[in-house]
Amino acid sequence: MTSKLPMTLNVNGEPHDLIAATTATLLDVLRSSLELTGTKRGCNHGVCGACTVLLDGKLARSCLTLAVDVGERPVTTVEGISGNEAFSPVQQALIDAGAIQCGFCTPGFVIALSELFAREPHAGREQIRAALSGNLCRCSGYVKIIEAAESLAGAAP
Amino acid sequence: MEYVAPSTLEEAYRALDADDARCLAGGQSLVAMMNLGIVSPSRLVSLRRISALRGITAERDGSLRIGAMTSHAELAALDAPVAGAALLAQAARVVAYPAVRAFGTLGGSVAHADPAADYPVALVAADAVIEVGSAAGNRRIPATDFFRALFETALGRSEIVTAIIVPAGPAASRAAYEKLSLVAGDFAILSVAAIVERTARVAVGCCGPRPILATGLALNDTALREAARKIADASDPPSDHRASAAYRRKILPELVCRAVRAAQQ
Numbered sequence: 001m002t003s004k005l006p007m008t009l010n011v012n013g014e015p016h017d018l019i020a021a022t023t024a025t026l027l028d029v030l031r032s033s034l035e036l037t038g039t040k041r042g043c044n045h046g047v048c049g050a051c052t053v054l055l056d057g058k059l060a061r062s063c064l065t066l067a068v069d070v071g072e073r074p075v076t077t078v079e080g081i082s083g084n085e086a087f088s089p090v091q092q093a094l095i096d097a098g099a100i101q102c103g104f105c106t107p108g109f110v111i112a113l114s115e116l117f118a119r120e121p122h123a124g125r126e127q128i129r130a131a132l133s134g135n136l137c138r139c140s141g142y143v144k145i146i147e148a149a150e151s152l153a154g155a156a157p
Numbered sequence: 158m159e160y161v162a163p164s165t166l167e168e169a170y171r172a173l174d175a176d177d178a179r180c181l182a183g184g185q186s187l188v189a190m191m192n193l194g195i196v197s198p199s200r201l202v203s204l205r206r207i208s209a210l211r212g213i214t215a216e217r218d219g220s221l222r223i224g225a226m227t228s229h230a231e232l233a234a235l236d237a238p239v240a241g242a243a244l245l246a247q248a249a250r251v252v253a254y255p256a257v258r259a260f261g262t263l264g265g266s267v268a269h270a271d272p273a274a275d276y277p278v279a280l281v282a283a284d285a286v287i288e289v290g291s292a293a294g295n296r297r298i299p300a301t302d303f304f305r306a307l308f309e310t311a312l313g314r315s316e317i318v319t320a321i322i323v324p325a326g327p328a329a330s331r332a333a334y335e336k337l338s339l340v341a342g343d344f345a346i347l348s349v350a351a352i353v354e355r356t357a358r359v360a361v362g363c364c365g366p367r368p369i370l371a372t373g374l375a376l377n378d379t380a381l382r383e384a385a386r387k388i389a390d391a392s393d394p395p396s397d398h399r400a401s402a403a404y405r406r407k408i409l410p411e412l413v414c415r416a417v418r419a420a421q422q
Binding site for chain 2 (some may be wrong): 003005022023025044045046049052055058059060061063064065066068069089112115130131133134135
């Protein structure tokens with residue numbers, strides 16, 4: 001028997017009360033309970049990066065994070081990345097560069113680049129490549145993704 | 158599955174005293190295995206709230222005591238003047254990807270003892286000691302005895318890896334970690350950790366169920382390559398989707414030489 005526990009998750013600045021199985025991952029809860037389906041389930045064991053979110057401001061695999069263990073730490077998903085705007089600068093740069101093919105990996109790349117540019121507004125190519133090393137694009141559209149990131153680094157004040 | 162998140166080690170030891178109870182550290186291996194259906198613990202004891210498992214402190218004898226819940230990212234940022242700790246920091250920088258490094262922990266990786274992981278190799282080369290705690294008290298186990306076989310350690314039931322102690326070693330010694338993998342962030346095809354002073358102390362990972370240790374290796378090219386060939390001949394590497402056993406044996410001498418040369422620079 002799998003037991004369930006009540007919890008309050010702080011997602012995109014809002015508290016959410018929910019009940020989830022103790023074995024449920026943050027990814028499960030985001031997609032099923034909170035209907036935040038921007039975060040994707042790719043491999044479900046930490047390799048592909050499609051489920052990347054920010055946990056406590058750091059890049060995290062939501063598929064390797066148990067929902068019950070999140071506790072008070074804030075979570076940001078791709079739905080929360082642009083604030084009140086339609087798109088964040090990272091999202092706009094990816095659109096402008098044509099860096100989206102099937103789009104399945106895009107939310108993970110958006111989160112990884114957002115974390116990088118919050119930390120390093122003028123990140124260079126090697127920093128960009130290192131920051132994206134945990135995100136797979138099965139369409140293999142890396143060139144345009146990196147071009148988009150470089151355009152952002154150049155545009156930063 | 159039950160879930161508990163105690164704030165002290167004493168509570169954690171009590172909570173672990175159940176059939177199929179498991180510690181949850183960073184979750185980067187355990188949750189993956191749970192998702193794949195490989196393990197299904199009856200109770201998870203989260204170590205996240207236990208402050209006694211955090212922090213890096215210099216001991217009186219010059220060694221460094223690193224709390225088990227130290228993340229790979231924290232370890233990667235360590236500016237260590239001591240060779241053994243510098244080796245560990247180098248290994249931490251090539252563990253998986255940024256998101257895994259942000260939450261995966263030293264203690265979790267050590268307790269998991271994946272033969273393709275980076276820390277077991279570095280800890281054996283650094284002559285580190287694994288500090289283990291239980292309700293009965295603490296004990297210290299040399300890394301050379303701790304890693305016993307494939308995913309098998311000296312850790313007993315209801316014991317928790319509490320810290321890693323890295324000795325200062327000789328002042329003039331230097332370290333390097335060389336990892337060969339298919340892509341950055343993947344598990345190693347083969348990895349070599351080297352501590353070099355007048356001779357080299359070398360550990361080889363991914364070439365058998367536990368790290369292989371070789372000490373007192375002469376530093377000149379011919380002797381080093383010959384010694385590395387002997388390690389390769391005596392090794393029992395796996396054949397898997399990353400590489401064949403024959404390939405691993407063939408590249409081992411070159412990787413040993415590279416690690417020793419890198420340490421000398």
